[in-house]
Amino acid sequence: MTELDLDFLCAFLKTRSGLALTPEKRYLVESRLAPVCKTFHVETLSELIAGLKAGRDPDLEKSVVEAMTTNETFFFRDKSPFDLFQNVLLPRYLTARATTRRLRIWCAAASTGQEPYSLAMLLSEAASRLAGWRVEIVATDISTEVLEKAKAGLYNQFEVQRGLPIQLLLKYFTRVGDQWQIAPQIRSMVDFKPLNLIKEFGQLGTFDIIYCRNVLIYFDRPTKTDVLKRLANALPADGALLLGAAETVIGLTEDLSPDAVNRGLYEKVSRQAVEPASPRLAALR
Amino acid sequence: MKHCLIVDDSTVIRKVARRILEEMSFRVSEAENGEKGLSACRSEMPDAVLLDWNMPVMDGYEFLGRLRQLPGGVEPKVVFCTTENDIAFISRALDAGANEYIMKPFDKDILIAKFQEVGLA
Numbered sequence: 439m440t441e442l443d444l445d446f447l448c449a450f451l452k453t454r455s456g457l458a459l460t461p462e463k464r465y466l467v468e469s470r471l472a473p474v475c476k477t478f479h480v481e482t483l484s485e486l487i488a489g490l491k492a493g494r495d496p497d498l499e500k501s502v503v504e505a506m507t508t509n510e511t512f513f514f515r516d517k518s519p520f521d522l523f524q525n526v527l528l529p530r531y532l533t534a535r536a537t538t539r540r541l542r543i544w545c546a547a548a549s550t551g552q553e554p555y556s557l558a559m560l561l562s563e564a565a566s567r568l569a570g571w572r573v574e575i576v577a578t579d580i581s582t583e584v585l586e587k588a589k590a591g592l593y594n595q596f597e598v599q600r601g602l603p604i605q606l607l608l609k610y611f612t613r614v615g616d617q618w619q620i621a622p623q624i625r626s627m628v629d630f631k632p633l634n635l636i637k638e639f640g641q642l643g644t645f646d647i648i649y650c651r652n653v654l655i656y657f658d659r660p661t662k663t664d665v666l667k668r669l670a671n672a673l674p675a676d677g678a679l680l681l682g683a684a685e686t687v688i689g690l691t692e693d694l695s696p697d698a699v700n701r702g703l704y705e706k707v708s709r710q711a712v713e714p715a716s717p718r719l720a721a722l723r
Numbered sequence: 724m725k726h727c728l729i730v731d732d733s734t735v736i737r738k739v740a741r742r743i744l745e746e747m748s749f750r751v752s753e754a755e756n757g758e759k760g761l762s763a764c765r766s767e768m769p770d771a772v773l774l775d776w777n778m779p780v781m782d783g784y785e786f787l788g789r790l791r792q793l794p795g796g797v798e799p800k801v802v803f804c805t806t807e808n809d810i811a812f813i814s815r816a817l818d819a820g821a822n823e824y825i826m827k828p829f830d831k832d833i834l835i836a837k838f839q840e841v842g843l844a
Contacts, residue, residue, distance in 0.1 A: 517839070595808065595826050599833045603840050604824040608813055 439467070439483040447487055447502075455503050455580055456636035456665070458658035470505045477501065504581040508656065511549040513602035514556045519651065519680050522700055524560050527678055531646055532567060534676060539571045544645040544672070546635060547653035548577035551588030551628065552597070555620055557649075558627040559606055576642060578633035585630045591620035635665050644672055651702075652682035659690070666691045670706050679704040725843060726750045726767070730760035730786060731775035731804065736827075740773055740804070743831050747844055757781030761789055768795045771843050774821075776805035776812070787819050800841040804829065 444461050451457040459467070471483055478498055480486050489498050514520045531541050545554040554577035561573055579585050598607055598618045611618040633639055635653065648669055654662045669679055670693035679694060680702055681687070687694040687704050697703040727749040729737050734755075741751045752769070754760035758780045760772070772790070776783040783803060790796045800822045805812070808826040816824055823837045838844035 512836075596830065596833065599826060599829065600836050604813060604817065608810060608817070613808075613810060 439464070439487065443484050443487040446491060450490055450499075451503065451506055452658070454499065455507055455634060456657045456661045457503075457506060458656060458661070459506070467506070471502065474498075474501050474505050500582075504583050507580055508652075509549045509581065509584050511552045512597065512600035513552045513606075515553065515601055515651075516683060516702075517601070519649065519702055520556055520560060522680070522703060523557060523647070524564075526700060526703075527647055528560075528564060528567075530678075535646070541571060541573045541647075542643070542645045543573070543575045543647045544642065544649070545575065545577040546633075546648060546650040546669070548579045548585070548588060548630065549581075550584050550593075550597075551577065551591065551630070552593075552601075553577070553649060553651070554588075554628045554630075555591065555624055556601075558624045559610055561627065562610070562624060573627070575628045576645070577628050577630045578635075578639075578642075579630075580632070580634045582632050585632060588628075589625070589630050591625045592617045593620070594618075636661060639668065639672065642672065644674055645677065646674065647678045647680070648673060649680045651680060652685070654685045655682065663690045667693055670694050673706045675706060675708060677706055679706075724748060724750045725770040726752065727771040727773060727843075728752050728754060728760060728763055728769040728799075729773045730754045730757060730778070730783065731773070732756055732778040733775070736775070736804070740834065743834050744773070744838075746831075747835060747838065757783065757786030757789075760786055761793070764790055764793060764796065764799075768793075769799050771800045771802065771838070771841070773802050773804050776803060776807045776816075784815065784819060787816070787821060791820050800843055802837050802841065 444464060444467065447467060448459045448461065451459050468483065471486060475483065475486050478486065480489065489495055490502060535541055543557060548554050554575050558575055561568065577588065592614065594617055598611060610621045610624055650669060654665065657665065666687055670691065673679060681704060683702060693707055694704045695707050697705055727744050729740050729751060731737050732755050737753045744751050752763060754763050756778045774783045774786060783805065787801055801820065802823040802825060803816045803821050804825040804827060806827045813824050822841045825833060825837055835844055
């Protein structure tokens with residue numbers, strides 16, 4: 439693979455997925471795309487990239503994007519975003535939405551489903567407080583391949599042991615051969631959809647809580663700003679955004695601000711609070 | 724420094740688990756069966772026990788029942804670590820007072836996650 443090939447690939451990934459890949463990541467490109475070469479029966483990465491340049495094979499383009507995006511996840515990853523959900527956000531919205539009895543949650547980079555299913559299990563544990571409520575969990579990812587795995591809800595022994603308390607494994611999973619499958623009532627709580635975050639997502643509507651963790655780190659600065667601004671638009675005035683531990687809104691947008699107490703939690707900034715008074719209002723004072 | 728007792732008849736498992744637990748800043752001691760494990764607990768009650776199920780002399784299930792009867796024996800967090808990966812075994816272990824359950828084979832991430840789950844990492 440020549441330097442020009444690598445430059446083309448970086449630009450291609452940036453346009454298609456927002457992934458900001460630098461030329462130092464040549465090793466990552468080589469290891470992630472080797473299986474794609476095999477699938478498409480091409481000998482070298484240069485040949486594969488020539489196929490991308492020709493622009494005539496949407497399947498090849500999709501496979502390259504999916505192979506290069508990171509899908510690592512596990513149940514209750516980092517623990518604190520789920521403690522926050524259970525101890526802060528759920529009680530907050532049980533009160534704030536008591537009239538509508540409606541709660542919408544979005545996992546914006548759901549990968550193989552562990553994050554939305556972790557939330558669904560917590561909601562199931564809180565079922566007695568949610569009687570009569572309509573709770574929606576929308577889970578999106580750029581990769582249709584990982585979404586298929588997510589929908590099936592089948593995980594291997596390693597996957598169910600990273601972060602998932604044994605009591606929840608026992609309660610919500612059954613053994614299917616060598617694997618473990620999450621219960622149908624938990625699967626039915628999550629609506630999986632393919633979505634590329636760098637494209638328009640206003641059609642999904644607004645969400646009370648958005649989990650968008652460990653995805654912005656792969657974007658360059660202007661893309662982060664653009665995505666954060668649109669995430670803010672998808673929140674109501676009292677909505678909550680959760681980002682990954684290595685991510686922030688600071689220096690990227692003024693539409694969101696960090697919660698003073700809870701790390702990783704961001705809130706929508708009220709426009710009235712940041713916009714200067716209009717000249718007319720100022721004249722009346 | 725927290726103290727973890729590994730009760731497992733496999734020297735390989737004891738060696739691998741010891742290395743990971745020491746990296747997690749545990750003081751580690753070992754016993755090759757349940758009887759020796761109980762004897763170690765009578766001398767010094769550990770903060771945690773990483774416990775195999777199938778062992779000669781006394782299996783992990785019996786060990787757990789007898790440990791919980793000892794003075795101070797309800798205190799240690801017990802994490803089963805076994806090839807028994809059937810739901811019935813997991814249920815029995817939890818009913819008997821186990822705090823967590825690892826299905827072999829395991830890796831460092833799983834061991835750390837399970838010890839975090841019981842509040843020891």
